[in-house]
Structure formats: C-alpha cells, structure tokens
Amino acid sequence: MNPRWNGQFSRFNLVAKTSESCRSTVRVRDIEIGGADFVVIAGPCAVESEDQLLRTAEAVAAAGARLLRGGAYKPRSSPYSFQGLGVDGLKILRKAREETGLAIVTEVMSEEDVSLIAEYADIMQVGTRSMDNYALLEALGRCGRPVLLKRGMTATLEELLCSAQILAAAGNPDVILCERGIRTFETATRNTLDIAAVPVLKTVSHLPVIVDPSHATGVRSLVPVLARAAVVVGADGLLVEVHPDPDQALSDGEQSLTFREFREMMDDLDPYLALRQEARQQRPQLVAVGGTD
Secondary structure (H helix, E strand, C coil): CCCCHHHHCCCCCEEECCCCCCCCCCCCCCEEEECCCCCCECCCCCCCCCHHHHHHHHHHHHCCCCCCEEEEECCCCCCCCCCCCCCHHHHHHHHHHHHHHEEEECCCCCCHHHHHHHCCCCCECHHHHHHHHHHHHHCCCCCCCCCCEEEECCCHHHHCCCCCCCCCCCCCCCCCCCEEEECCCCCCCCCCCCHHHHHHHHHHCCCCEEEEEHHHHHCCHHHHHHHHHHHHCCCCCCEEEEEECCHHHCCCCCCCHHHHHHHHHHHHHHHHHHHHHHHHHHHHHHHHHCCCC
C-alpha cells in the first residue's frame, strides 16, 4: 500500500482494510455483493408508473440483473422537474419485487423517511447530494438495511470514507461504496468517472465498491464502455439506468439504456468477466511459483 494512503485512510477504523478485516461482503436476500459474483443493479432513474417499472424489471431480470433500482423520491436540481411518486412509487417497487424476485434499491433523502422506506427497500441508497447529510447517515445506521453510499459529486475519497465510517459507527456495517463520477472542468460529459477511485478504495477499505457509469457520463453511448472499465479495474458491480423509452423518460433519459442496449451491454461484459475470473484463479499459482520476493 502507498504509505501516504495508510496514514490518510487508516483512521476510519471501522471501514479501513486491516489484516483482520481484509474484505467484507453485503448479503441481500440470496445475493452477495463484494463476493465472487459481479452484481448488476439496473432500472429507471425514477418510478413513473406501474407499467413502466414492471416492464423494466422483467427486462433487466431477463438480461441478468440481480437488483432493481428506481427512485420513488427524487432530489432534483429544479423545483419544476419530476419529484417522484413517493409512497405510490414504493408500492410499485414492492410489486415488481413480488413479480420478478429482484431485490429493491431506492433512495432515501431525509432521516424522517428512513423507517417508511425501510419497509419497502432491500438496500437504502444515499444519493450524491446526501453524502454529507450526517443526520440521515446516523438514522440509516439504525435502519437494519444495507446502505448504498454514493460518492458526493465534489467529494474526495477521504470524505466518502468519512461518511461510511459514520454509518458503521451508528451501527450499520453493511455499506456499499459507489463511484458515480465527480464534477470537473470537463463539459463533454455530465461528470467525470474517477476510475482510479475503484482500485484505491479496494486497497484501503474492506467495503464492496460498485460503479455507476450512467451518472458518470450522462451519455447513453458511453455507459457500456465504462461498464467494461469497471470490470477491468476490479469493481464488484454496476448501477445502471434502464428505461423502456429513454427519450420519453421523466428523469435522466439521455443516460438511460434501452432494454436492447442493456442486454447487449450485459452480453458484452461476459468475456471481460471471464478473463477477470481466470486471472483470480491463476494469482495464487503465480505467487507459489514466483515466491514472495
């Protein structure tokens, strides 16, 4: 490990990697995030209707996704944008889980909503705008559900792990880190995917790390490319936006994949995942042959 990293991150004792805690996994129903499998979470940015969500759930499940994402409450930059369906959206998410078996990931924006959303969600998502909402993090530490913690759009990795430490200190060790792109001076994409964040986080923390290529780019055609990059650098999974008709989406349509595009992306990842698995299997043999010098 880079000596500077050790001093920078080791103070987050509950989430930092140690000899006693090298790698942790988060179990959701029959799914293990951070283990041997590459886990894909997919679905629309926002729950717009029952038909929209159920069609999406069936499509992403058929293509190999293990969890369904969908926002019932949406933190939008503009007060004139679609804000989500609220409790009705949560009920639609529950119906999608009943019909497809997909576990549910949805965002919580306020500590006042934690108990309600925990009744419906399998994983509680903390969005980029809420990473520094410490009252929310402390409430999620007591919620009894795993938390998907998105990196703030201007946050350093140290600040991300600080938020993870707050969750763990409040009683919740089941935290999944998500690199979703950060704001830079570049304007060609919505954000800039910090691909180096994945191996750094995997080096300094025992928590699972996934990548959100949809928000990282804001450009539909770039999502499959960055999904490949996430596999190559060792991410534990993806969070991808998918919509039946992205051009008509009420939120983030320009970065959402169609059903066909999502299926093609999943098929495209297979050889990269196979190579990664082969490399993992060979690594102990290489150590044994080459020694430890």
